[in-house]
Amino acid sequence: QVQLVQSGAEVKKPGSSVKVSCKASGGTFSSYAISWVRQAPGQGLEWMGGIIPIFGTANYAQKFQGRVTITTDESTSTAYMELSSLRSEDTAVYYCARAGGFGELFPFDYWGQGTLVTVSS
Amino acid sequence: DIQMTQSPSSLSASVGDRVSITCRASQGISNSLAWYQQKPGKAPGLLVYATSRLETGVPSRFSGSGSGTDYTLTITSLQPEDFATYYCQQYYSTPQTFGQGTKVDMK
Numbered sequence: 572q573v574q575l576v577q578s579g580a581e582v583k584k585p586g587s588s589v590k591v592s593c594k595a596s597g598g599t600f601s602s603y604a605i606s607w608v609r610q611a612p613g614q615g616l617e618w619m620g621g622i623i624p625i626f627g628t629a630n631y632a633q634k635f636q637g638r639v640t641i642t643t644d645e646s647t648s649t650a651y652m653e654l655s656s657l658r659s660e661d662t663a664v665y666y667c668a669r670a671g672g673f674g675e676l677f678p679f680d681y682w683g684q685g686t687l688v689t690v691s692s
Numbered sequence: 693d694i695q696m697t698q699s700p701s702s703l704s705a706s707v708g709d710r711v712s713i714t715c716r717a718s719q720g721i722s723n724s725l726a727w728y729q730q731k732p733g734k735a736p737g738l739l740v741y742a743t744s745r746l747e748t749g750v751p752s753r754f755s756g757s758g759s760g761t762d763y764t765l766t767i768t769s770l771q772p773e774d775f776a777t778y779y780c781q782q783y784y785s786t787p788q789t790f791g792q793g794t795k796v797d798m799k
Contacts, residue, residue, distance in 0.1 A: 680738050682737070
């Protein structure tokens with residue numbers, strides 16, 4: 572059974588950066604794309620970007636280009652999402668999610684539990 | 693980007709009711725459409741993919757249909773555990789985009 576376990580909640584100052592981890596177990600990590608999806612309080616779901624570990628090249632939503640970096644460490648089956656220049660509007664729950672096929676364009680069949688990032692002065 | 697317009701944004705229903713939620717894409721997405729269920733404080737869970745295929749373990753009271761730009765999630769005989777928020781998602785092209793959600797609550 573595939574599990575994605577994310578790092579814990581973070582409180583950050585405006586202008587700083589946050590790095591959230593997502594450790595996978597129970598499946599073949601390298602072949603499946605991992606995406607990051609965020610959800611602001613009371614709002615819907617927003618795709619930020621994704622990566623296929625075996626290729627190592629990330630693809631980002633234009634909205635986050637230049638501020639987000641998605642990486643993986645195949646040796647630990649862990650994906651990371653770093654978001655910089657944080658502002659209050661970045662306060663949200665951040666999810667990692669696995670695409671259910673080889674490639675990015677598949678539905679998300681497994682999700683992490685979510686990581687709350689709060690940006691506040 | 694492909695815009696996904698979901699309706700209604702909320703609905704009230706009773707146990708046993710038949711419920712339908714629609715999703716319209718701003719362009720054709722070739723059945724690359726998924727539905728997710730989300731309960732408060734939890735991550736979304738995949739219900740339906742490829743328009744009409746049920747994810748393993750999803751009860752048969754859920755069904756999906758549609759083509760081109762218009763898609764529907766139907767719940768026949770709503771159960772107490774089905775009160776939740778539902779999202780559609782297109783995965784036809786990057787960026788994958790979601791509808792704004794439909795909250796199903798108890799009448």
